[in-house]
Amino acid sequence: MASTPHAGMRADHKAVADHDGFLRHARFRWIKVALVVCLIALIGYFAADVKPRPYGGSWYGYTLGTAGVLLIFWLALLGIRKRAMTAGRWSLKAWTSAHVYLGLALVVIATLHTGFQFGWNVHTLAYALMMLVIASGIYGAAVYAVLPSTLSSNREQLTLSQMVEGIRAIDRQLHEAAQPLTHSYTEVVLAASEESPFATSLWSRLSGKYPHCATARALTAFQNVASSPDTGPAFATVETLLIRRKAQLDRLRRQTRLKALLEIWLYLHIPGTIALIAALTAHIVSVFYYW
Amino acid sequence: MTFRIRQIEITADGRRIARDTDIAQAELSVGRAAESDIYLPDLAVELRQARIAELSGKRITVEATGTLGFTIDGAVTLAATINCGSGAELRFGNSRISVSLAADEAVLLTIERFDNASGESDEKRSFSLAGVMPSRRWTSWIAALLILGLFLVLPITSHLTREPDPKAQVIGDGSWSPGKLSLAHHALESRCEACHVRPFESVRDAACLSCHKDLHDHAPPQRLAGARADPPLGERFLRAVARQFGKPGPGACVECHREHASAGRMELPRQQFCAGCHGSLRDRLADTKLGNAGDFGMLHPQFTPQVVTDPGNRAMRRISLDDHPRENGGLFFPHKLHLESLGGVAKMGSTLRGERSYGNQLACKDCHHPTEDGVRFLPVRMERDCEACHSLVYDRVGPTFRTLKHGNIPQMIADLSLAQPSRVVVPIRPRPGRYAAGGAYYSDFTAPGGGSVLNRAFSRQGVCGECHTPVFAGGQTSVMPVTQPMRYMMNGWFSHKPHAQQKCSSCHHAEASTSASDLLLPKIAECRTCHLGESSRAPVPSGCAMCHSFHPAASAPRSAKPDRN
Structure with missing residues (x-):
């Protein structure tokens, strides 16, 4: 597709366009397409004289339903399409841009398809899953627009393994520096250096709150001791190392939090999509089974 | 300042050996070059990679000397x-070189090689x-x-493997129901x-007819097919698609009766449903007697009530109200005379106020009584509704009176034949207007030409003849049979009950009617003061189903029926 005779002529234009993200792609081409699609769906909804009331089984309902299901399958194909990065008119970026805006248009198409008839049934389940997937997608697009710059500024040109290695380096120094200390102090130092920097709880990952942080506890213990007269030079060294460990840990945790915020939606978006396709299958088959 | 370089090595059996070398220099070189103070034989290290120099106090600086x-x-x-x-x-x-301070204040540089196998992907x-x-x-x-x-x-398996027993239920198919069934079908919900x-x-x-066994077809199927207007191109296409999917065509029950819409009553068919055929019916069914009807306000024929045209054999005919039909129910009755606020009838009524519910003048309700359901009015009954004034007393015996029995002509003939002419109550006054002593009012048995009592009774002024037309049939004098229709619109439904807040006279102009042959029915124009088509802004937007039923039946259309549970 990229090998059109005009490819060279368009190179300049493309070079400029390439700096735009998928949201602004081609001067918002897909938001315009999506708006036109919504407008047509809405006009049709109000123009169609559906008796006795608008519902999914009317001829207009079937039209919207067919459009909706085709759109859903196409949107889901991004999961396969994204594995092949290509350029040109149907570049991955164009595809992603269309995915976002047509996905939003699906809210209008599918809601009109329901005719605002909801209940505790498989049909509304499919609708709810679809809305969940779209809502998580909106979140995903929003965090992709906002978070990556925060993420890289937090990193300060460190690689992720350097972040971990930095903490390990401090841990090794802690191990040496704490040698002269009595057991009650080596215990808290050990607890701090043995603590994994990565939280195992989703809540800590997302909120960045670590109420049981061993490093913070050790630091508090040493800061209390540091004020007493009989503290040796090792106390001060360990305390400094603990302060550094805490600072590095905080940065790493900010990083994991940002990454968690950046990734969490996919845990709804992807399984939600697969569940939606299953519910959609049940919805369509059941409608024709009890035709 | 002294730098103490501690080289940690691990022997083949895993023991760690530390070898210390003190170098009293202000600066150390780090690299792969053999002359380096800190010699690191590692290809990842540059020949001369860095320099470590002492600074004031316990601080040292480390500087890269190569590009890495x-x-x-x-x-x-x-x-x-570094402090x-x-x-x-x-x-x-x-x-790894860990920097620290030895007990003797020397800068301790502990060098240890490590295995770089830690998985970055992890x-x-x-x-x-x-x-x-x-x-x-x-x-x-x-x-x-x-x-x-x-x-x-689960539902499909349950459906396919269920017992043939009609009570066996399919498991899990409740989740397929897109909405509640209407009230009438509520029992079928599961x-x-x-x-x-x-x-x-x-x-x-x-499936519908298995329960609704007594439903009548709207018309024969061929006739229905002929009556249907050709749908527009788009709808023709959709019907073709529907046919491909095995949907029953137009005219199927479900085309009109949509289920799963809501838990209330099933929606009535829209006007468009009827207008699709009836709006231009005459174009397609040349022989139809029906006028085109598409909207009560815009396109609906004038009412054609069923009127008694021949009272003798009670023959009825449907005549449009535009053709000024005259009704001949077999009675003489001037409504005007009875409803006047002044005059004899009003006076008579007020005289009887004590024993009847009459007011200062007669009102419709004094003679016309609604049916129990309030839909229509019962025929007027002489004994109940007329006799208070129109007395059939013909004889007086002492303090009591003898009265003719209404409706039984042979009996009446017999009674009058036996009455002694001298005793027959013959007041000497024309009626109404003057009264005998004591206010009692008697019929006039006199006739202009004289004759027998019987003849006088049948004469136009006589007790019978003032309301009835005498006929001579089968060798006997009798009266024309009286027909009082309770329903005029045989194919449309009208109920008086929802119109109870209206005065009778707003539709029936009885106060100006001087003859019983006036058909006091309102024309469509009068109904249209309140009722216009379904989508109109009239006080009562009225679809076809308000008065008409798709399935021909003498009873009320579904719109007028109470809810069924």
Whole structure:
């Protein structure tokens, strides 16, 4: 597709366009397409004289339903399409841009398809899953627009393994520096250096709150001791190392939090999509089974 | 300042050996070159990679001398200042140099080689949520299988393997119901298969008719097919699609009676449903007697009530109100005379106020009584509604009177034949207006030409003849049979009950009628003061179904029927 005779002529234009993200792609081409699609769906909804009331089984309902299901399958194909990065008119970026805006248009198409008839049934389940997937997608697009710059500024040109290695380096120094200390102090130092920097709880990952942080506890213990007269030079060294460990840990945790915020939606978006396709299958088959 | 270089080595059996070398120099070189003070035989290290120099106090500086930097506490840098008191860890290639202060204030540089096998991908994974969240792939599979199992496989399996017993229910198909059934079908809520008889086959009329056995067809099918207007191109296409999917065509029950719409009453068919055929029916059915009707306000023929045209054999004919039909029910009765606010009738009525519910003048309700359901009015009954004034007393015996029996002519003839002419109560006054002594009012048995009592009774002024037309049939004098229709519109439904807040005279102009042959029915124009088509802004937007029933029946249309549970 990229090998059109005009490819060279368009190179300049493309070079400029390439700096735009998928949201602004081609001067918002897909938001315009999506708006036109919504407008047509809405006009049709109000123009169609559906008796006795608008519902999914009317001829207009079937039209919207067919459009909706085709759109859903196409949107889901991004999961396969994204594995092949290509350029040109149907570049991955164009595809992603269309995915976002047509996905939003699906809210209008599918809601009109329901005719605002909801209940505790498989049909509304499919609708709810679809809305969940779209809502998580909106979140995903929003965090992709906002978070990556925060993420890289937090990193300060460190690689992720350097972040971990930095903490390990401090841990090794802690191990040496704490040698002269009595057991009650080596215990808290050990607890701090043995603590994994990565939280195992989703809540800590997302909120960045670590109420049981061993490093913070050790630091508090040493800061209390540091004020007493009989503290040796090792106390001060360990305390400094603990302060550094805490600072590095905080940065790493900010990083994991940002990454968690950046990734969490996919845990709804992807399984939600697969569940939606299953519910959609049940919805369509059941409608024709009890035709 | 002294630098103490502590080289840690691990023997073949795993023991750690530390060898200390003190170098009293202000500066140390670090690199792969053999002459380096800190010699690191590692290909990842430059020949001359860095320089370590003492600074004032316990501080040292580390500077890269080549192009590669070095790592301090995990971070790559080109220069760094280290306070040996608090220490730091440098890394060059696969060697770590930890900086600290020995007990004798020498700068201790502990060098240790390490194995660089720690998996970076593991660390990346630790940063991502994958470590704390269940796998997306497994979540997807479980959710999809759960949904397909519960909402597809379970109901279909249950449906296909259920017992032939009609009470056997399909498990799980409740989740397929897109909405509540209407009130009338509420009992079928959990019995989907009652209507959805076969898989992948749309609901057929037979399923409806299995319960609704007494429904009548609107018209013969061929006639219906002929009456239907050709749908526009778009709809023709949709019907073709519907046919491909096995939907029953137009005219099927479900085309009109949509289920699963809501829990209330099933929606009435829209005006458009009728207007599709009736709006231009005459164009397609040349022989139809019906006028085109598409909207009560815009296109509806004048009412054609069924009127008695020949009272003798009670023959009736439907005549349009535009043709000024005259009704001949077999009675003489001037409404005007009876409803006048002044005059004899009003006076008579007020005289009788004590024993009847009359007011200062007669009102409609004094003679016309509604049926129990309030829909129509009962025929007027002489004994109840007229006799208070129109007395049939013909004889007086002492203090009591003898009265003729209404409706039984042979009996009347017999009674009058036996009455003694001298005793027959013959007041000497024309009626109404003057009264005998004591206010009693008697019929006039006199006739202008004289004659027998019987003849006088049948004469136009006589007790019978003032209301009835005498006829001579079968050798006997009799009267014309009286027909009082309770219903004029045989194909349209009208109920007086919802119109109770209206005065009778707003539709029936009885106060100006001087003859019983005036048909006091309102024309369509009068109804249209309140009722216009379904989508109009009239006080009462009125669709076809308000008065008409699709399935021909003498009873009220569904719109006027109470809810069924």
